[in-house]
Amino acid sequence: MDDEIFSIGIYGMGGVGKTTLATHVHNNLLKEAKFSGHVCWITVSQEANIHKLQKDIAKFLPVDLSCEDNDRKRAAQLFQALKRRRNFVLILDDVWTHFDLENVGIPLRVDGSKLIITSRSLDVCRAMGCQKEVKVKPLCYQEAWTLFLEKLGCCRPLPPDIEEIAKSMVKNCAGLPLGIITVSGSMKGTDDIHEWRDALEELEDPVARQDCEVFKILHYSYSRLRDQRLKDCFLYCSLYPEDCEIPRDELIASFIRERLIDKRRTRQAEFDQGHALLNKLENACLLEGVVKIKEDDTEAKYVKMHDLMRDMALKITKTKPKYLVKAGIWLRDVPDKSEWKEDLDKVSLRFNVVSSIPLGISPYCPKLSTLSLWGNELTSIPCSFFAHFGALQVLDLSCNRSLEEQPNCISELERLAALLELDLSDTKISDVPEGLERLVNLKCLNMVQTNLEMISEGIISKLSCLQSLGIPRQVSVQVEELESLKQLEEFIGGFPEANSFCRFVRSRQRFNRPSFYVIQVGSGLLKGLSGHFQQMASKRVVFSFTNVNPGGKKRANILPDDIQELEICACQGLGSCLNDTFAEFNTQARGLTHCLIEGSSEIRSLLKLSSSEDQFVIKGQNSACAPLQNLKHLRLICLSNFNGLFEWDSVANAIPPPSTFSCLRSLFIDRCGKLKKLFTPRLLQSVQSLEVLKVWGCNELEEIVSNDEEGYFSFTSSSKDSCSRSTISCLPNLKKLAVLGDPKLRNICKGLLICNSIERIEVISCRNLESLPPFLPSINGQPSAPPALKVIQISLLGWESLKWENPYMKKILQPFVRYGEF
Numbered sequence: 001m002d003d004e005i006f007s008i009g010i011y012g013m014g015g016v017g018k019t020t021l022a023t024h025v026h027n028n029l030l031k032e033a034k035f036s037g038h039v040c041w042i043t044v045s046q047e048a049n050i051h052k053l054q055k056d057i058a059k060f061l062p063v064d065l066s067c068e069d070n071d072r073k074r075a076a077q078l079f080q081a082l083k084r085r086r087n088f089v090l091i092l093d094d095v096w097t098h099f100d101l102e103n104v105g106i107p108l109r110v111d112g113s114k115l116i117i118t119s120r121s122l123d124v125c126r127a128m129g130c131q132k133e134v135k136v137k138p139l140c141y142q143e144a145w146t147l148f149l150e151k152l153g154c155c156r157p158l159p160p161d162i163e164e165i166a167k168s169m170v171k172n173c174a175g176l177p178l179g180i181i182t183v184s185g186s187m188k189g190t191d192d193i194h195e196w197r198d199a200l201e202e203l204e205d206p207v208a209r210q211d212c213e214v215f216k217i218l219h220y221s222y223s224r225l226r227d228q229r230l231k232d233c234f235l236y237c238s239l240y241p242e243d244c245e246i247p248r249d250e251l252i253a254s255f256i257r258e259r260l261i262d263k264r265r266t267r268q269a270e271f272d273q274g275h276a277l278l279n280k281l282e283n284a285c286l287l288e289g290v291v292k293i294k295e296d297d298t299e300a301k302y303v304k305m306h307d308l309m310r311d312m313a314l315k316i317t318k319t320k321p322k323y324l325v326k327a328g329i330w331l332r333d334v335p336d337k338s339e340w341k342e343d344l345d346k347v348s349l350r351f352n353v354v355s356s357i358p359l360g361i362s363p364y365c366p367k368l369s370t371l372s373l374w375g376n377e378l379t380s381i382p383c384s385f386f387a388h389f390g391a392l393q394v395l396d397l398s399c400n401r402s403l404e405e406q407p408n409c410i411s412e413l414e415r416l417a418a419l420l421e422l423d424l425s426d427t428k429i430s431d432v433p434e435g436l437e438r439l440v441n442l443k444c445l446n447m448v449q450t451n452l453e454m455i456s457e458g459i460i461s462k463l464s465c466l467q468s469l470g471i472p473r474q475v476s477v478q479v480e481e482l483e484s485l486k487q488l489e490e491f492i493g494g495f496p497e498a499n500s501f502c503r504f505v506r507s508r509q510r511f512n513r514p515s516f517y518v519i520q521v522g523s524g525l526l527k528g529l530s531g532h533f534q535q536m537a538s539k540r541v542v543f544s545f546t547n548v549n550p551g552g553k554k555r556a557n558i559l560p561d562d563i564q565e566l567e568i569c570a571c572q573g574l575g576s577c578l579n580d581t582f583a584e585f586n587t588q589a590r591g592l593t594h595c596l597i598e599g600s601s602e603i604r605s606l607l608k609l610s611s612s613e614d615q616f617v618i619k620g621q622n623s624a625c626a627p628l629q630n631l632k633h634l635r636l637i638c639l640s641n642f643n644g645l646f647e648w649d650s651v652a653n654a655i656p657p658p659s660t661f662s663c664l665r666s667l668f669i670d671r672c673g674k675l676k677k678l679f680t681p682r683l684l685q686s687v688q689s690l691e692v693l694k695v696w697g698c699n700e701l702e703e704i705v706s707n708d709e710e711g712y713f714s715f716t717s718s719s720k721d722s723c724s725r726s727t728i729s730c731l732p733n734l735k736k737l738a739v740l741g742d743p744k745l746r747n748i749c750k751g752l753l754i755c756n757s758i759e760r761i762e763v764i765s766c767r768n769l770e771s772l773p774p775f776l777p778s779i780n781g782q783p784s785a786p787p788a789l790k791v792i793q794i795s796l797l798g799w800e801s802l803k804w805e806n807p808y809m810k811k812i813l814q815p816f817v818r819y820g821e822f
Contacts, residue, residue: 005132006108007115009125012136013285013306014217015178018118019093021136025116029089034112038088044095053104054078057090071103078105087112095119096224098127120221122283138175138306145170147177151184165196172203174307179214218312221286232260233277234286235321237305238313239348239372241328245290245302248278257394257421257444257468258370267489267515278303297666297692297736298594298633321345326352334358340365350374355402357385364388372396374423380405386415393420398446403427417441425449425470437462446470448492461485469493473520479503488513494520498543498550498557498573505558517560522546524569539591540565548581549573557581559588566592570599577608577647579627586627593630593663598637605647606636609656626659635668642672645683656686665733666692673699677706681751684729691733691757696740704739705729705749705773731755735788738762739769749773758786762793771803772813785812792816 010018029035040060042053054074058065063081065074082088082105090106095117101108108115108129119125125133139147148170158166166187173179187199225231233255240246252274255261261277264270281287286309290302305313317323324339324347331352340347340363347368354376362384369391378400386392395416397403404427421444424433430451437459445463448470455475460466461484469485471477473494482488482504491514495501501521508514517539524544539562548571549556559566559582566589568574579585597603607627636642646656664687669675675698679687684705695701734755739745745766753773763769772792783806796819804810 003112006113007128007130007132008117009122009128009130009133010116010118010136011120011122011125011133011285013138013176013309014120014221015176015214016136016138016285017177018120018136020177021134022091022093022116022118026089026091034087035089038085039091040088041091041093043093050099050104053099057082057105061085075103075105079107082113083107083110085113086110089114089116092117095124095128096121098124101128120285122285123280139177139180140175141170144173144175144177144180147180148173148184151181151188153188159191159193161193162191162196165193165200168200169203172200176214176308178217179308182213214308215312215315218308219316221284222312222316225284225286227277227280229261229277230280230284232321234281235313235317235323236260237287237303238310238317239323239325239327239346239350239370240305241351242307242310243304244328244351245292245304248275248301248303251278251303296594296596296633296635296668297694317346323348328352334361337361337363342366344368346370348372349376350396352376354378357381360384362387367391370394370396373400375399377401378403390415391418392416393418395419395421396423397427398423398425400427404429420444421468422446432456432459439463441465443487444468446492448472457481473523476500479507482514483507483511486513490514490516492518494522496523497521497546498548501541502556502558505560508560517541520544521548522571538565539563540567540594542567542569543571544569546571547573549575556583558583559585561588562591563589564591565594567596568598568600569596572602574600574602576602576604577606578603579607589628591630592628593632595628595631595633596635596637597639598635600638601640603639604641604643606634606645608647626657626662628661628664629659630663631661632663633666634664635670636672637668637670639672641674643674643676645678656683661686662689664690666690666694668692668694669696669698670694671697676700677703679705679729681705681707681729684731688731689733690731692736693731693734694736694738694740695742696738698742699744701742701745703745703747703750705751705753707750728752728754733757736760736762738764739766740764742766744768746770747773756786757788759788759790760793761789761791763798764793764795766798769798769802771805772809783809783812785816789813789816791818793818793820795819 010021012018026039026041029039040057042056042060044053050071051074054065054071057078058074061078061081063077065077068074068077079102082090088110090113092115096119101115106115107113115130117125117128117130122133122135145167148166152166157163169183169187170180173183183199183203187196190196190199222231222234225234236254236258237246237251249271252271255274255277256267256270261270261273264273278287282289282303287303287305290304292300292302294300314323314325317325322341322343322345324335324341324344326335327348328351331349331354334349334354334357342364344365345367347365347370350372351374354373355378357378359382361382366388368389371389371392371394374396375398378397379402381397381403403424416439418441419439420441422439422442423444423446425446425448428451429447430453432447432452432455436445440463442463443465445466445468450472452472452475455471455477457478458481460469460477460481464485465487466485467487468490469482469488470492471494475494476496477493479500482491495504498521501519504519519540520542522544523546539560541559541563544567548568550573573581575581578589582588609627667687667690669678678695678701693704695704729749729751731753732755735757736759737748738761739748740762741764743766746768747770750773761772763772792813794817799817799819802810
């Protein structure tokens with residue numbers, strides 16, 4: 001065991017094997033001489049009782065506490081007794097709530113002493129001060145199958161028909177060892193195919209499953225939640241299909257509109273609360289966090305319900321609150337009328353293939369608050385269907401891509417007067433629902449990615465309660481109508497040209513709303529805007545196929561002063577750089593975190609800078625704020641005249657202003673035809689946070705890190721500063737380096753490049769590459785592989801043609817090489 005670690009927390013959902021893992025550790029420790037007789041196992045169980053804990057520990061030592069009733073004095077006796085022991089290991093199993101170890105009398109950081117706790121909650125482990133946290137996850141299928149066979153105790157292979165049934169049983173246990181052991185134990189010695197089929201039938205029966213021991217264990221985790229908000233949010237996740245990875249922002253937006261979380265002063269504060277609640281559910285192992293890396297190397301965060309957790313949630317919602325959930329099961333017809341109970345609260349029929357709702361069907365659900373038909377194949381909806389949904393607050397018809405006729409009954413206000421949210425996004429509706437303006441309680445209206453061509457003037461302004469509004473990019477909305485929506489917090493929409501967009505920006509400056517926005521200026525398809533308000537935690541502007549500065553006047557356009565994401569795609573009217581394009585760019589882009597520029601022959605550099613004796617400033621602007629100091633992700637694509645990140649008026653030992661690019665994590669440069677050198681050693685100092693660097697299809701690129709400043713910048717003076725061959729450059733956080741289709745690339749870096757975090761190097765179709773940088777750390781004067789390196793992707797010809805300053809380097813790196821051009 002690591003001498004520097006004094007306390008370890010083992011956590012995971014109920015039945016996942018935490019106690020089994022701790023038992024394995026316990027038994028192994030007993031075999032070690034120095035721990036023999038010094039390993040104490042205490043089962044804490046549901047309610048931590050200090051008096052009982054002290055009694056159990058005293059019994060192990062042994063120490064007589066029978067004459068002392070004062071907990072503090074008992075703790076002092078235990079503390080001294082354990083301190084004298086040294087080399088003791090105390091295992092506290094099944095800890096539900098944290099408690100003060102000192103109040104019990106458990107010393108920490110005593111020479112050789114260790115504390116191990118098991119809990120279903122990460123929060124408990126952290127509150128108990130665990131230095132190391134170990135999450136026990138459900139078994140993968142192959143591990144689960146191996147455990148099943150082991151516990152079945154069968155010495156010969158199962159007959160094919162029984163094996164098929166057994167594998168279905170294992171899948172139903174969803175990787176939980178407790179369930180696998182229980183099921184396999186019950187089938188031990190059984191060879192009758194009828195018994196196996198009957199057992200599988202019972203295992204797949206939702207009613208029978210709910211009485212099993214595993215369900216009771218999982219339910220207790222839910223019942224232990226003290227905060228009703230946590231319970232409500234957990235149950236809401238069951239409305240999504242099985243195994244669904246739910247985007248966190250989408251889910252939190254749903255929590256807000258369903259009023260499952262507390263009202264806060266700002267939308268951002270409500271999102272913060274939502275993230276905090278999801279973190280608590282993840283830490284309690286009721287939800288599983290999932291992180292995916294998108295194409296642009298940014299993270300997308302999701303949550304997922306374990307299958308048995310979802311089954312447990314569906315059981316709970318059969319009573320109160322009452323849900324009807326048939327999501328993701330390829331349902332072709334809406335449920336029979338008998339399933340639409342009078343006391344239903346929420347109905348989810350999302351992600352099915354329902355194409356029609358029969359005429360005349362009119363379920364009586366006067367308490368129904370939420371109805372989701374997201375992701376079906378509906379073409380129309382009969383008016384009678386909504387006749388008895390008088391309490392309906394959320395109606396989600398999004399992603400029905402064949403839906404052309406809106407439900408005209410929306411105009412019958414006596415039926416849907418309580419409606420707070422209407423989502424018609426990603427459908428084919430071409431007309432605004434008749435009577436929409438009379439839904440005066442509506443707070444959220446989403447019509448993004450529909451076939452609407454116009455919204456009559458005055459309709460939007462009559463929906464005075466709107467907090468969230470999404471309209472298709474091709475529909476122009478008057479800025480004055482948006483100004484009239486005094487509660488508007490979120491807006492997705494478009495403006496046909498830059499002048500109307502500038503009016504919107506000035507309006508925001510006056511009224512300080514909406515707080516969040518996704519705006520497209522110009523034409524073209526705006527990516528990433530499908531059903532729900534998934535983007536509504538954003539502050540994003542996209543210029544697409546438009547003239548950014550109409551009339552030929554440079555720097556006439558302005559940006560919102562809190563913009564976080566900027567995209568410029570196939571536009572005209574750009575300057576040679578961003579601060580030649582937008583007025584006061586440095587001030588306005590202070591919070592910019594994502595930037596994409598694509599398809600321009602005008603952009604030559606990202607920023608134009610001026611140098612003086614004491615400081616560097618953005619050309620034409622006087623600001624003490626470093627440019628792009630919060631930028632995290634930068635993508636530059638198809639910029640035919642781009643030749644460098646910065647352009648200077650004059651250069652003398654040029655280095656960008658402090659903090660420029662200090663947060664940059666990913667840089668992607670693709671098909672920038674005039675770029676010859678990307679970084680100099682001095683410029684490299686500004687990108688110390690860089691984690692991913694990709695340079696693709698740059699036909700003139702010769703070096704990633706140049707040895708000198710000359711030729712990198714455009715400048716008016718002739719001064720230059722050359723660095724020696726022994727230049728040492730550092731990218732301490734770089735994890736991935738990819739160069740692809742750069743035919744003139746000779747070197748990545750001639751000097752020493754220190755990047756101990758590098759995990760993956762990809763070199764594809766770079767036929768003139770002479771060498772890899774000598775980035776190897778040194779041990780006893782000899783090069784060694786970077787500690788995090790996992791793979792080098794390169795062709796066999798490319799690998800064999802590389803030159804090495806130290807021949808030993810090739811031998812060191814060879815085990816990491818994977819040949820291929822894919």
